[in-house]
Every structure is written in structure tokens, then in C-alpha cells.
Amino acid sequence: MEIVNVTNLIKEFPLSRGLTDILSRKRKTMRVLDNVSFSVLEGETLGLVGESGSGKTTLARILLGLIKPTSGKVMFKGEDIFNLRRLNKLEVHAVFQDPDSSLNPMMQVKDIIAEPLFNTKMSKKDVDENVIEILSKVGLTKEIATRYPFELSGGQKQRVAIARALIKKPKFIVLDEPTSALDVSIQAQLLNLLIELQGEFGLTYFFISHNMNVISYISDRIAVIYAGQLVELGTVDELISNPLHPYTKLLWACVPRPDPETKISVKDFGEVPSLINPPPGCRFHPRCPYAMEICKSISPTLEKLNNIHLVACHLFSRR
Amino acid sequence: MSSKNKGKIKISTFYLRIVRSILKDPLALLGLLIVVCFFSISILVALLGDYILPYDPIKMDFSSILVPPSLNHLFGTDRYGRDIFSRILAAAPTDAFVSVEVIILSAIIGIVLGTLSGFAGRAIDEIVMRLTDIFFSFPSIILAIAIAAVLGPGVRNAAIAITATWWPTYVRLARAETLRIKSLEFVEAAKVSNLSSYQIVLKHIIPNILPTIITYATLDLGGVILTYAGLSYFGLGAQPPLPEWGSEVFAGQDYLVVAPWWPIFPGLVIAIVSIGFALLGDGVRDAFSKQFVSK
Amino acid sequence: MSVTTFVLRRLFMSIFVLLGVTTLTFIISRVVVPNPARAWIGPKPNPDLLKALMKKYHFDEPLYMQYFYYVIGLFTGDWGVDPYSSIPILTEIRMYFPVTIELTILSSLISILLGIPLGILSATHRGKTWDNAVRLSYLISTSVPIFIVALVLLLLLGYWLKIFPVSGQLSLNVARPPTITGLIMVDALLTGNLNAFIDNLYHMILPSFTLALSSFGIITRLVRSSMIEVLEMEYTKTAKVKGLNKNKIFYKHCLRNALIPTVTIFALLTAYFLGGSLFIENIFSLPGMGRYTTQALLMFNIPAVMGTTFLFALIIIVMNFIADVLYALLDPRIALE
Numbered sequence: 001m002e003i004v005n006v007t008n009l010i011k012e013f014p015l016s017r018g019l020t021d022i023l024s025r026k027r028k029t030m031r032v033l034d035n036v037s038f039s040v041l042e043g044e045t046l047g048l049v050g051e052s053g054s055g056k057t058t059l060a061r062i063l064l065g066l067i068k069p070t071s072g073k074v075m076f077k078g079e080d081i082f083n084l085r086r087l088n089k090l091e092v093h094a095v096f097q098d099p100d101s102s103l104n105p106m107m108q109v110k111d112i113i114a115e116p117l118f119n120t121k122m123s124k125k126d127v128d129e130n131v132i133e134i135l136s137k138v139g140l141t142k143e144i145a146t147r148y149p150f151e152l153s154g155g156q157k158q159r160v161a162i163a164r165a166l167i168k169k170p171k172f173i174v175l176d177e178p179t180s181a182l183d184v185s186i187q188a189q190l191l192n193l194l195i196e197l198q199g200e201f202g203l204t205y206f207f208i209s210h211n212m213n214v215i216s217y218i219s220d221r222i223a224v225i226y227a228g229q230l231v232e233l234g235t236v237d238e239l240i241s242n243p244l245h246p247y248t249k250l251l252w253a254c255v256p257r258p259d260p261e262t263k264i265s266v267k268d269f270g271e272v273p274s275l276i277n278p279p280p281g282c283r284f285h286p287r288c289p290y291a292m293e294i295c296k297s298i299s300p301t302l303e304k305l306n307n308i309h310l311v312a313c314h315l316f317s318r319r
Numbered sequence: 320m321s322s323k324n325k326g327k328i329k330i331s332t333f334y335l336r337i338v339r340s341i342l343k344d345p346l347a348l349l350g351l352l353i354v355v356c357f358f359s360i361s362i363l364v365a366l367l368g369d370y371i372l373p374y375d376p377i378k379m380d381f382s383s384i385l386v387p388p389s390l391n392h393l394f395g396t397d398r399y400g401r402d403i404f405s406r407i408l409a410a411a412p413t414d415a416f417v418s419v420e421v422i423i424l425s426a427i428i429g430i431v432l433g434t435l436s437g438f439a440g441r442a443i444d445e446i447v448m449r450l451t452d453i454f455f456s457f458p459s460i461i462l463a464i465a466i467a468a469v470l471g472p473g474v475r476n477a478a479i480a481i482t483a484t485w486w487p488t489y490v491r492l493a494r495a496e497t498l499r500i501k502s503l504e505f506v507e508a509a510k511v512s513n514l515s516s517y518q519i520v521l522k523h524i525i526p527n528i529l530p531t532i533i534t535y536a537t538l539d540l541g542g543v544i545l546t547y548a549g550l551s552y553f554g555l556g557a558q559p560p561l562p563e564w565g566s567e568v569f570a571g572q573d574y575l576v577v578a579p580w581w582p583i584f585p586g587l588v589i590a591i592v593s594i595g596f597a598l599l600g601d602g603v604r605d606a607f608s609k610q611f612v613s614k
Numbered sequence: 615m616s617v618t619t620f621v622l623r624r625l626f627m628s629i630f631v632l633l634g635v636t637t638l639t640f641i642i643s644r645v646v647v648p649n650p651a652r653a654w655i656g657p658k659p660n661p662d663l664l665k666a667l668m669k670k671y672h673f674d675e676p677l678y679m680q681y682f683y684y685v686i687g688l689f690t691g692d693w694g695v696d697p698y699s700s701i702p703i704l705t706e707i708r709m710y711f712p713v714t715i716e717l718t719i720l721s722s723l724i725s726i727l728l729g730i731p732l733g734i735l736s737a738t739h740r741g742k743t744w745d746n747a748v749r750l751s752y753l754i755s756t757s758v759p760i761f762i763v764a765l766v767l768l769l770l771l772g773y774w775l776k777i778f779p780v781s782g783q784l785s786l787n788v789a790r791p792p793t794i795t796g797l798i799m800v801d802a803l804l805t806g807n808l809n810a811f812i813d814n815l816y817h818m819i820l821p822s823f824t825l826a827l828s829s830f831g832i833i834t835r836l837v838r839s840s841m842i843e844v845l846e847m848e849y850t851k852t853a854k855v856k857g858l859n860k861n862k863i864f865y866k867h868c869l870r871n872a873l874i875p876t877v878t879i880f881a882l883l884t885a886y887f888l889g890g891s892l893f894i895e896n897i898f899s900l901p902g903m904g905r906y907t908t909q910a911l912l913m914f915n916i917p918a919v920m921g922t923t924f925l926f927a928l929i930i931i932v933m934n935f936i937a938d939v940l941y942a943l944l945d946p947r948i949a950l951e
Contacts, residue, residue, distance in 0.1 A: 064507075092511065101503040118514060452634070461923055469642050549759065553908060553912075576769070586765060593758065
């Protein structure tokens with residue numbers, strides 16, 4: 001069953017204009033998300049992978065109701081989140097990337113965690129009990145409740161952020177690169193904790209990362225975003241065994257391997273194009289080794305190959 | 320049980336490092352010494368008044384007119400035979416009081432308008448910013464003098480007049496800090512947690528901008544004292560026969576050649592206090608930037 | 615954003631701020647003297663005369679109409695009348711303004727000559743004795759009240775050492791050149807009266823030096839920090855690596871880029887000079903705007919005080935606008951932001 005349904009999402013940010021533009025009433029915008037559609041199934045983890053600047057965080061902010069899209073719809077359990085955002089928000093929460101910036105340095109851990117309960121009519125005693133309970137769920141001791149963020153390690157901080165996201169028993173959690181600021185060993189601990197909690201609370205995750213290893217470890221399905229467009233979407237196994245889009249192949253090729261000799265980076269194959277003046281046609285064609293004439297003029301749409309695999313590439317287009 | 324203490328440890332380690340850095344800087348230390356002396360003397364004089372002043376600062380004594388500085392009269396006497404040293408000491412509490420009053424009022428206005436400006440959307444931001452522009456367009460001493468003159472002379476009105484020219488800086492400061500804090504992820508998290516803008520400002524923004532504003536405000540006291548000296552020079556502070564540093568200089572400047580001690584000593588006291596604040600401020604700014612670099 | 619857009623936007627903002635300034639001066643002056651006509655005419659007014667005066671100056675109309683006439687007046691040269699001398703404020707300002715212009719220009723020159731070299735010295739000797747000495751000097755410069763500096767210099771150089779005259783614009787035995795621009799030095803040059811030029815300059819040096827002494831710190835501080843910034847920039851280091859002559863690097867690359875930001879502080883500096891003129895012109899008995907303002911203040915001559923306050927704000931707004939435009943032209947990056 002779908003819990004979140006995103007259709008034809010477009011997000012444009014206005015750019016400052018020169019005098020001639022104002023006089024000619026020309027609007028200059030930067031299209032950060034271009035016609036993005038997908039759905040998240042209840043209980044799954046949908047991974048979103050892409051380079052920085054590809055629109056991942058903007059998508060997360062829209063799903064959380066923090067910014068409004070230019071057009072398109074975001075439905076949560078069948079209701080538009082921008083109509084009923086106050087009500088529905090109660091079932092959505094988030095874990096952000098940087099634990100140093102996501103915890104208020106002037107607040108104690110117990111107050112940080114209890115924040116989602118702030119506007120409920122729960123008694124102080126119940127709030128405290130909830131905090132103690134959730135602390136143990138995320139693997140932290142009671143003593144941490146009265147500490148300040150600066151007294152915690154990076155992993156502990158991120159556990160606090162997870163506790164805050166969970167305390168009100170939401171259904172859907174947006175995780176925006178929650179482990180990218182941490183050491184590899186702690187990353188693994190945290191990913192396992194997230195998987196554990198998902199089973200225990202019946203959570204649905206929308207997990208954003210630029211790290212292919214992380215994303216394939218935690219996700220059930222993966223969506224690949226490039227320059228504001230979804231280029232491929234499918235189950236983890238399908239995308240590992242049978243990646244179709246040249247960009248997905250590039251991402252796999254660049255996954256760090258134990259052998260340092262073959263270390264290559266996505267950046268070696270050019271940069272994400274400017275979103276102010278994106279290339280015409282397929283946005284990936286300037287970097288694509290298989291680019292054809294058609295790619296320079298016509299933008300491919302995300303097409304269903306089979307039940308578990310969608311791709312936006314002229315190489316696989318049936319038309 | 321230890322929650323309160325933990326908070327104190329955090330604040331104190333930060334300030335402790337600043338203090339340690341100041342203790343190593345001789346000029347900043349001198350500034351600190353001057354500032355501490357100024358406030359201690361002000362408090363002592365305000366509490367004990369006539370008991371500790373060597374002479375009555377107001378009573379005239381025509382047997383000792385324009386006496387040059389000596390052990391009896393440290394800074395000499397004025398043309399009414401009043402001891403200038405006693406008059407300078409007697410005027411200190413007014414300066415301390417006015418500077419603290421102006422700074423607190425300005426900081427409150429700054430925090431209210433600055434957070435509003437940084438948080439309430441473009442239209443309000445634009446209005447508040449242009450309002451500060453208007454006040455920044457006047458040479459501040461001239462606007463303060465004009466307002467004080469219009470309200471009528473007196474300590475209270477002088478404080479109001481200085482506040483009227485002082486608040487815009489604090490609005491800018493609070494706004495800039497608000498914009499910085501606003502972009503941090505804990506504010507986003509609070510929005511997701513269903514907190515209203517008002518709650519976010521109270522719980523997240525204000526506690527995080529306060530340390531910067533308090534630090535700036537403390538060092539800004541010297542600026543107010545300097546401006547207040549300018550106002551009282553033109554007779555817009557406490558009224559005669561009450562003593563006032565600036566008005567002492569004004570009254571004495573006609574006797575510059577005959578009795579230079581009359582205008583010069585009160586002037587030097589203003590200069591020393593003002594330099595004290597400047598030295599301390601420079602030291603603290605230095606310590607702060609070192610803190611940020613070492614991070 | 616193009617430079618034209620930037621300039622037009624700044625112009626629009628300046629006009630808005632100027633209107634705000636008029637509102638503020640209007641409010642302040644009308645709060646004190648709700649009916650100026652009554653104040654001017656004395657304690658026992660002739661009712662007909664009062665009525666005529668009120669009509670003439672629109673005091674019988676609602677406040678917003680009074681504001682309208684006030685703004686129109688400000689922009690058409692009717693700044694009200696001095697109630698004591700019955701001379702229009704603007705005419706009086708014209709009499710007093712030239713001295714302040716002379717003072718401001720001389721002070722600017724002295725503080726540039728003092729401020730820029732000290733700033734460079736400080737930046738190139740960062741952390742060393744010279745740097746500390748300069749920093750201490752500008753701290754003292756900006757924190758000692760200007761009237762103290764004036765009195766001490768007057769006592770030392772004027773009365774005790776008798777190097778400079780202690781008051782006035784000209785010596786008693788020097789005739790004032792005929793008024794053409796009002797600026798004595800310019801008039802003296804125009805009429806070929808070198809004697810008067812030198813004598814006036816001689817009289818203006820001490821007041822200008824005092825004013826410069828308590829404001830050069832602003833320039834020094836800015837030059838120091840922007841110089842340090844430029845010295846630490848990559849291309850300066852690159853230029854060194856390329857083996858360019860050290861002096862050449864210094865003058866061609868650093869100095870030019872370091873001095874651009876100083877353009878922006880001239881409005882601030884002017885504000886300092888105008889504020890300082892209040893004290894300086896009183897202490898050195900110079901018949902300028904500062905003295906006019908303080909005299910008006912002591913006599914509770916509100917129309918004159920508000921007239922000069924408005925003029926000072928107008929000057930600073932114009933200066934700010936010019937500085938912004940100059941800066942945008944010198945360093946186009948700023949306009950792009």
C-alpha cells in the first residue's frame with residue numbers, strides 16, 4: 001500500500017533579475033526538481049541517491065512540508081500534505097545530516113527529544129516517561145537526558161536526533177544523509193539501529209544518501225536522481241544486478257573498492273550541469289558515453305520496463 | 320540533578336578561555352581594570368554617597384576659588400570653590416546608570432525587531448531595515464542632541480534620546496544572528512515538530528542569539544558613555560548644580576588658560592573610561608576570533 | 615543584477631529613506647511645538663495676526679496636510695523661518711555652511727594622509743611593534759571625546775606654545791576677500807589674495823587637525839583589515855611565486871584592491887565630521903553649521919535645529935548613494951550579489 005505519493009513535482013527557485021529582464025517581464029528561475037513522480041510503500045525503505053546539488057534535500061524539504069512545490073502534488077495517506085499539513089505532520093518526522101546543527105546547543109537532551117510533544121496536551125510526567133523509554137530504544141542511557149549536545153559524541157548526537165524523530169510514533173521518517181557525518185564503524189551501528197527500529201515501530205523510511213554502499217544496504221528500493229530528474233527506480237537487487245541508466249552504471253563504477261589503484265570518482269566524469277541553464281534534451285547527455293542525436297533534443301521520460309524497474313533513457317525507450 | 324551545573328560548565332569553559340586570553344593581553348587587562356574600577360566606584364558612590372567623597376560636590380566655598388591641584392584638592396577647584404575630584408566621583412553613577420539603561424533598552428528593542436525582521440517574511444524585513452536606514456542617516460550625536468533638546472534637558476530624556484539613536488545597530492545585529500540560526504537544522508526540526516514561529520523564536524532563536532548580543536552590549540557601554548558626555552557637554556544631562564562630566568568640561572573651558580585643571584581633568588576621566596572600554600573590547604574581539612580559528 | 619539595476623535600486627531606496635527622514639524630523643519638531651505660529655508671536659498674540667500666520671504656514675490644516683506642505687517646502691527651498699531673526703533658515707544655512715565645508719574637506723585630507731599610511735604600515739608589520747602602536751593609536755583616536763582633544767591641543771599648541779591661532783577664521787589685520795563662493799580660501803584664490811588664503815588656512819589647520827585626529831582611526835582600521843585580506847589572497851602569493859618585483863606587487867596588486875573598500879566609509883566619515891563640527895566650531899569660535907546648530911539648540915530654536923538636522927541627513931544619504939555607486943563601478947562583484 002502506498003503511504004506517500006508524489007506526482008509531477010516541480011520546484012523552481014527565483015533568481016535575481018537584471019533591469020532588462022524586469023522590463024521585459026522575463027522571469028528567471030532555477031528548476032531544482034523537474035517533474036518528479038514516485039510513491040513510497042508502507043513499511044519499506046525507499047533510498048534516494050544522487051550527487052550533491054541534484055535536488056535531494058529540496059525533495060526532502062518538500063516531503064516534510066517545509067517548502068511548497070511550484071507545482072505537483074504530495075499525498076500522504078491519500079491527503080494533500082499542503083492542505084492538511086498541520087494534522088498530517090504529526091505522522092512525519094525527520095533526521096538531518098549534521099548532528100551539530102540539528103540539535104539546539106542551548107537545550108538539554110531531554111528537552112530536545114521531547115520537542116515534538118511540546119504542542120500536545122501530554123502531562124510532564126508522561127513526557128518524561130516517553131523520553132526515558134525512547135532513549136533506551138535508541139541505545140542511550142538515562143544519564144544522557146540531562147546532558148547538552150556538546151557533551152555527546154557524533155554517534156550519540158545522531159541517536160538523540162533519531163529519538164526526537166520517533167518519540168511521537170510517526171509513520172513516515174525522512175532521513176537526509178543521517179550517517180554521512182559519522183565514522184564508518186559508527187555508520188554501520190546506526191544503520192542497524194535504524195533497521196531494528198523500522199521493524200519494531202512499523203516505520204516507512206525515505207532515505208537520502210550519495211553513498212551507494214549505504215543506500216543499497218538499507219533500502220528496499222532505490223531511486224536515482226540526476227539534476228532534478230529521476231532517471232531510474234527499482235528494487236535494490238534489480239539495480240545492483242541490472243543497472244540500465246548510464247548514470248546509475250557510473251555511480252556503481254565509482255563505488256570505492258578496497259583496491260586503491262582503481263579509485264575513480266563521479267566527478268572525474270564531469271560536473272552536475274547548471275540548473276539555471278540545463279542542457280537541452282536529456283540532462284545527462286553531455287556526460288553520457290552512449291549519447292545519441294535524440295538525447296540532445298528530447299528529454300526521456302521515466303518509463304516502466306517491468307513491475308520492479310523504471311528508467312528514463314532513450315536507449316531503453318520503446319518509442 | 321546536575322543539569323544546571325552542566326550548562327554552567329559549558330558557558331564557563333567558553334568564557335574562561337576568553338578571560339584567559341584577556342589576562343595574557345596587557346592592554347586588554349588594563350582596559351578590564353579601568354572598567355571594573357569605573358563600575359565599582361559608581362556603585363560605591365551611589366550607595367555611600369557623601370560619606371566617601373572628600374568634599375561636598377555641590378556646596379560652594381568662596382574661600383577656595385580656582386585652587387590648583389594639590390594634596391588637599393587632587394584635581395583643584397572650580398570658580399565656585401567646589402572640589403573637582405569630588406564632583407567627578409559624584410557624577411560617575413549617572414554615567415554608569417545611563418549607559419546600562421540605554422544598552423538594555425536598545426538590546427530589547429533590537430531582539431524584538433531583529434528576530435521579527437529575520438523571521439517574519441520579506442515585507443516586514445524590508446520595512447524594519449529601511450527604518451534602521453533612516454536612523455543611520457543622521458550623524459548619531461546630532462540626532463541624539465536634537466531629540467534631547469526637543470524633549471528638554473535631564474538625565475532621563477538624555478537616556479531616551481541616546482536610545483533613539485542606539486537601537487538600530489542592535490536590530491541589525493539580532494537580525495543577522497537570527498538569519499544565521501534560522502538556517503540551522505534544529506529550526507527545521509522544530510518546524511517538523513509542529514512548533515509555531517513564535518515558539519521557535521522563543522525556544523530556539525533568542526537563547527542562541529543572546530550570548531553574542533550580551534557580549535556586544537557589554538563592550539558597547541563605552542560608546543554610550545562617550546555620547547552621553549557629548550550631550551552633557553551641551554548641558555543636556557543632569558542640571559546644575561548637579562555635577563556631570565561633560566558639563567564640567569563645558570563650564571571649565573572658558574577658564575582653559577587661567578585654570579586648565581577645571582576642564583582638563585574631567586575630560587581626562589571621560590577619555591580614560593572610554594579608552595578602557597575600547598581596550599577591553601578589542602581584547603575580547605581578538606579572543607573571540609582566536610576561539611573561532613582554533614575550532 | 616546589472617550595474618544599472620543596482621544604481622536604480624539604490625536611488626529608489628535613498629529616496630525612500632529621505633522621505634523617512636522628513637517624517638522623523640517633522641514628528642520631532644511638531645511634537646515640541648504643535649503650533650509654531652503661537653510660539654513665534656509671543657505671549658500676547660494679536661488674534662488676527664495669529665490667524666494670518668497660521669494660514670500662511672498651514673498650521674490650521676490637519677497634520678497630514680501640514681506634513682505634505684512641510685515636504686514640499688523642504689524640496690522647494692522653503693525650510694521655514696528663524697523665529698528670532700526672522701531670516702529664512704535656508705538663507706542662514708547658506709551663511710554658515712561654507713566654513714563647515716572648508717573644515718570637512720581639510721579634515722578629510724588630513725585623515726586620509728594620516729589614516730592610509732598608518733593602515734598600510736600596520737598591515738605589513740602585522741603583530742609587530744608598529745602594528746600594536748598603530749592599533750593603540752586608533753583605539754585612542756576613536757575613544758577620546760573630540761572636545762577633550764580640541765581643548766588639549768588648543769591649550770598646548772594655541773595658548774602655551776603659540777604655534778597656531780586660537781580662534782576665528784582670519785587674523786584681525788587681514789581683510790576678508792569679497793564673497794563669491796563663501797569659502798574664504800576659494801574666494802581668496804579667485805581674487806588673487808594669497809595673503810588671505812594663507813591666513814585662513816593657518817587658522818583652519820588646528821581645528822581640522824583635531825577633527826582628523828579623532829576620526830583617522832576609522833580609515834586606518836579599514837585599510838588595515840582590507841590590506842591584510844588582500845595580502846593573504848591567493849593571487850598575491852601567486853604573484854610572489856611568479857617572481858614579480860616585491861614593490862611592483864605591492865603597488866599594482868595590493869594597494870589598489872585594498873583601497874577600494876575605503877570608498878564606502880566616506881559617508882560614515884562625513885557623519886563623524888559633521889557631528890564633530892558641533893564641538894570644534896564652538897571651541898575654536900568658527901561661524902559654521904555646527905556652531906549655528908548648537909546656538910539654535912541653546913535658544914530652543916526648533917525650526918533651525920530641525921533644518922540643520924535634515925540637511926545633515928540629506929548630505930549623508932547623498933554621500934552613501936555616491937559611495938555605493940562608486941563601489942559598484944570599482945568592484946562590479948558587489949552588484950552581482
